Amino acid sequence: MIEVEIKVCIKNKKRLEQGMEQLGFMKGSLLRETDWYFDNMEGTFRKSDKALRIRQCENLTSKENISYITYKGPKLDNISMTRKELEIRIDDAKTGKEILQNLGFLPVFPVVKLRQYFHKDDMTACLDQVENLGDYLELEIIVENEEGREEALNRIFLFLEKLGYGTDDIIKTSYLSMLQQKYNNDIK
Numbered sequence: 001m002i003e004v005e006i007k008v009c010i011k012n013k014k015r016l017e018q019g020m021e022q023l024g025f026m027k028g029s030l031l032r033e034t035d036w037y038f039d040n041m042e043g044t045f046r047k048s049d050k051a052l053r054i055r056q057c058e059n060l061t062s063k064e065n066i067s068y069i070t071y072k073g074p075k076l077d078n079i080s081m082t083r084k085e086l087e088i089r090i091d092d093a094k095t096g097k098e099i100l101q102n103l104g105f106l107p108v109f110p111v112v113k114l115r116q117y118f119h120k121d122d123m124t125a126c127l128d129q130v131e132n133l134g135d136y137l138e139l140e141i142i143v144e145n146e147e148g149r150e151e152a153l154n155r156i157f158l159f160l161e162k163l164g165y166g167t168d169d170i171i172k173t174s175y176l177s178m179l180q181q182k183y184n185n186d187i188k
Contacts (some may be wrong), residue, residue: 003142006016006153010136020118020125032114038097039108040106048074054068054169055067068090068125073085080170111130115131123141
């Protein structure tokens with residue numbers, strides 16, 4: 001499956017939520033997501049624009065806890081965060097992290113965020129409050145293959161425009177990379 005995704009920094013959270021509701025998005029669950037990224041000693045994933053992640057989700061609406069292990073391939077274009085994504089649910093994030101570490105993978109920065117989900121048809125919108133970074137919007141559509149990617153991207157661009165954002169607002173950097181850059185700048 002391919003995750004077609006666009007991310008922007010939020011200018012006005014309250015106005016954005018109102019705009020999304022006016023466009024027919026339905027408010028979903030509120031989650032606290034903690035992502036642990038892993039790489040090998042050589043930094044192969046970082047260098048090849050791939051990611052290996054364990055995500056622990058605490059649903060603040062239903063109080064359910066769920067964890068996933070995810071592989072993300074390299075970005076498929078230079079205008080979005082679109083990439084191949086493989087993900088499975090795991091029973092225990094702690095054990096998953098231990099397995100990866102015993103296989104020689106090293107943990108990188110954790111990324112912690114409050115994520116409010118919104119849904120409209122096959123599009124998911126996430127309002128993210130990322131610790132030490134700020135507020136962001138991610139719009140995504142999951143497609144089965146390359147053929148659906150461009151049409152999904154065009155639909156996301158259309159919604160983005162209706163919400164008051166343009167292509168100049170798009171961020172092509174992951175939260176992990178932004179946090180690493182912020183940390184490196186803070187220690188200089």
